[in-house]
Structures are given as structure tokens and as C-alpha cells.
Amino acid sequence: MFTSLIRYIQERSTSPLTKNDIGLIEEAFIPKQLRKRQFLLQEGEVCKYIAFIVKGATRQYTVDERGYEHVLNLCIENWWTSDRESFHKEVPSIYNIDAWEQTELLLLPKTNDYYERVNNIPAFNEMRIKLDDNQHMAAQKRLHASINYTADVRYEELMRLYPEFLQRFPQHLIASYLGITKETLSRIRHQAVRKQG
Template sequence: MFTSLIRYIQERSTIPLSETDISLIEEAFIPKKLRKRQFLLQEGEVCKYIAFIVKGSTRQYTVDEKGYEHVLNLCIENWWTADRESFHKELPSIYNIDAWEETELLLLPKANGYYDRVNNIPAFHEMRIKLDDNQHIAAQKRLNTSINYTADYRYEELSKLHPEFLQRFPQHIIASYLGITKETLSRIRRQSAKK
């Protein structure tokens, strides 16, 4: 289970991991399996872990007063998931994170100083900074796209950037992620199939 995490860190860092670093990572991260629809985090809880997805997929979402789900993030293998605000500020989360498939995770807890100790590993720290930068850029692009572009364009961009999402998540989740209705998504997909 740790092989994919170690490879992930090494591929995203110019600094090699030492044997001591690898031992600390294996000591700090906790393996966890989730069934489909099982929660990693529920609204109102404080997020206690940063999770690396080894296998499977998750979604991060809110539920409004009418009971509608609004998907903020979709995550698959070799992605990270957490409510970072809740994790770092120790505030109750406004999000739910659940597994959309049978999912295997490696959880990095804040408790016992593990997060700080792992973050002090030079290779992990370098990887995290790159990851934070990339996540910030992706969030800006997504926000800009949702404000300035049509539903058709948003769907086309998603199909280019993350075609695997269209295979692994059902239409109602994709529609929510794009900020459109299921009916609009159905129309776009029909038109796209005719091209």
C-alpha cells in the first residue's frame, strides 16, 4: 500500500527519500479502507487526517437546506483529499467526504505531531509545496471557468482534463461538479455524441 505513496513523493521531488524518511512515512500514515458511500469526513466533524488515495475515488460535497448535494471535489488514485481548513484550523467541517467506490487510503493524522514530522521531510515538503501551487492554479482555473464560460465549455474542459471522471462518476455527480443540472448535462452529452 505504501509503494504508490513513496513513488508519488519521489516523482514530485528533486530530493531523494532516505530510508529514515521512508520509515517515518510508514509509521505515520494509517491504512484505511472505505466501502462505497462510507464517510471519511462528515459535516460538523473536525477533519483529523490528510488522505492519500491508493485505490478508488472520493467526492467532497455540501448539502444545502433543500437536501441538494453540491460537489466541490472529485478525487481518484494518487490524489489527496481532506478539508484543509478544518484540518489546519481545527474547525468543524462544512463538507462531507465519502468514497464513491471501494477505496483504499493512507491517512496522515495531525495528532501526535505526525503531520509536522512528515512535513519536515525535505522530499515531502517539496512535494507538498508543488502540490499546493498546482491545486491553487487548478482552483483559480475552475472558478474562472465556472464564472465566465458556458456549461458546454465546462463539460468539454472536464472531458479533456479528466476523462476518467466521466467513466467513474454518474451523471448527477458530474452535473453537480460542473454546477449544472442533470438535464443540461444530458443535452450536452447528446449533442457531443452527434459531433
Template sequence: MLTSLVSYIQERSSSPLSEADLSLLEEAFIPKKLRKRQFLLQEGEVCKYIAFIVKGATRQYTVDEKGLEHVLNLCIENWWTSDRESFHKETPSIYNIDAWEETELLLLPKANGYYERVNAITAFTEMRIKLDDNQHMAAQKRLNMSKNYTADYRYEELTKLYPEFLQRFPQHLIASYLGITKETLSRIRHQSTKK
């Protein structure tokens, strides 16, 4: 499982990983398998891990007072998932993260100083900075699209950026991720097949 993570770091860093770095990664990251619908994190828990997805898919969501789920993130292989606010501030999470498919993860715990030690690896830090920048830009774009663009446009952008989502996640999760109803998504998909 570590091979995927090592490749991911090396692809996003100009610094090499030493043997000592590889040993630390192997020591620090904990392999974890989740069944479909099994939780990695539940609302009210403190997030203790940052997770790298080796195989499978997860969703991060909240549940409102009416029991409706609101999807914040959908994640697949070679993506990271966690509640970073809960992880860093050690406060209860407002999110749930569960596996949408059988999922294999590598968990980086905050406990025992592993997070700080791994962050001291130059290649990991370079990768993390790129990841943080990319995530910030994607969050800005998504917020802008939700405020200023039609549901049709948001769906079209999703199909361009993440076409695999359409095969991996059901319509109701895609609709929630886009901030639209299932009925609106169904209409958009129906119209797009006519084009």
C-alpha cells in the same frame, strides 16, 4: 499501500527519501479502507487527517437546506483529499467526504506531531509545495470557468482534463461538479455524440 505514496513523492521531488524518511512515512501514515458511500469525514466533524488515495474514488460535497448535494471535489487514485481548513484550524467541517467506490487510503494524522514530522522531510515538502501550487492554479481556473464560460465549454474541458471521471462517476455527480443541472449535462452529452 505505501509504495504508491513513495512513488508519488519521488516523482514530484528532486530530493531522495532516506531510510529514516521511509520509516517515518510507514509509521505516520495509517492504512484505511472505505466501502462505497462510507464517510471519511462528515459535516460538523473536525478533519483529523489528510488522506492519500491509493485505490478508489471519493467525493467532497455540501448539502444545502433543501437536501441537495453540491460537489466541490471528485478525487481518484494518486490524489489527496481532506478539508484543509478544518484540519489546520481544528474547526468543524462544512463538508462531507465519502467513498464513491471501494477505496483504500493512507491517512496522515495531525495528532502526535506526525503531520509536522512528515512535513520536515525535504522530499515531502517539495512535493507538497508543487501540489499546493497546482491545486491553487486548478481552483483559479475552475472558478474562472464557472463565472465566464458556458456549461458546454466546462464539460468539454472536463473531458480533456479528467476523462476518467466520465467512467468513474455518474452523470448527477459530474453535473454537480460542473455547477449545472443533470438535464443540461444530458443535453450537452447528446449534442457531443452528434458531432
């Protein structure tokens, strides 16, 4: 279960992982399995873990006063998921995170000294800084796209960047992630099929 996490860290850092580093990572991270629709985090709870997805898929979303779900993030293998504000500030989360498929995770808790010790591993710290930078840039691009691009362009960008999302998640989640209605997404998909034909 740890092989994919170790490989992920090694591929994203120039610092080597020592045997001691790998041993510490294997001690620190807690394996967890979620059934489809089982929660990792529910609104109102304090997020206690940063989670690495070994296998499966998750969604992070809010539910408005009318009961509509608004998807903030869709995540698959070799992605991280958590509510970072809740995790770092120890405040109740406004998000839900649940498994969209049978999902295997590795959880890094904040409640013991492992979090600090793992973050002091040079390769892990280097990977985390790159990850933070990439997430910040992705969030900026997504915000820019939502303000400036049409639904058609946002869908094309999603197809280009994350084609696997279209295979793994149903239309209503894709539509919510793009900030459009299911009907708009259906129209865009039909137009895309006609263009290809």
C-alpha cells in the same frame, strides 16, 4: 499499500527519499479502507486527517437546506482529499467526504508529532509545496471557468483534463461538479455524440 505514495512523492520532488524517510512515512500514515458511501468526514466534524487515495474514488460535497448535494471535488487514485480549513484551523467542517467506490486510503493525522516530522522530510515538503501550488492554480481555473465559460465549454474542459471522471462517476455527480443540472449535462453529452458521429 505504501508503494504508490512513495512513488508519488519521488515523482514530485528533486530531493531523494532516504530509507529513514520512507520508514517515517510508513510509521506516520495509517491505512484505512472505506466501503462505498462510507464517510471519511461528515459535516460538523473536525477533519483530523489528510488522506492520500491509493485505490478508489471519493467525493467532497455539501448538502443545502433543501437536501440537494453540491459536489466540490471528485478525487481518484493518487489524489489527496481532506478539508484543509477544518484540518489546519481545527474548526467543524462544512463538507462531507465519502467513498464513491471501495476505497483504500493512507491517512496522515495531525494529532501526534508525525505530521510535523513528515513535513520536515525535504522530499515530502517539496512535494507538498508543489501540490499546494497546483491546487491553488486549479481552483483559480475552476472559478474562472464557472464565471466565464458556458456549460458546454466546462464539460469539454472536464473531458480533456479528467476523462476518467466520466467513466468513474455517474452523470448526477458530474453535473453537480460542473454546477449544472443533469438535464443540461444530458443535452451536452448528446450534442457531443452527434458532433463525433
